[in-house]
Amino acid sequence: MKKHVWKISLLAILALGLIGILWAHQPGRMTGGGSVFVGDMRVTHGFELYCTVDVDGTTFQPGPNNLEINWNGNRFHLENLEAGLCTAGVDPAPPKAPFYKFDGWGTGKYNGVSGFRIRFTLTDKGEPGVNDTAMFDIWEDANPSNDVLYVPENVLTFGNQQAHFCTGNGNCTP
Secondary structure (H helix, E strand, O other), X not given: OHHHHHHHHHHHHHHHHHHHHHOOOOOEEEEEEEEEEEOOEEEEEXXXXXXXXXXXXXXXXXXXXXXXXXXXXXXXXXXXXXEEEEEOOOXXXXXXXXXXXXXXXXXXXXXXXXXXXXXXEEEOOOOOOOOOEEEEEEEEOOEXXXXXXXXXXXXXXXXXXXXXXXXXXXXXXX
């Protein structure tokens, strides 16, 4: 059931992505990390991720894009961010930013082995980060019913996630 829901969610994200491209979203990036709990299990994460941008009708994925998730002795490392949809809404100031929500998906390594997919949502709901949220779903690409981690959207217990205008070491144009 969950996979069907995520497929519908992915279609909605793609539709919103097309709308976002038509609205010419401003490039941005999100940085940070922290911890969420699923029952007694602590899941930690750290990242620097760039929004997918549209340049003259061609989508471009700036970078570098890094995401690491650790739990119960396991680890996931993002190898390829296929898309990062950045949604405007709540202004997460300070500092001011062009978006507050990052929906992403891509591929990576689980415990050092390639062939795994991830879908995730990260939010920046202002300082000092006590209302920021994270959601992660990681599964084996060849066997989608093999979920290795599912974290429903949770408020961070520790940490902070920060939306930014596109600055820093990343290249936001092709």
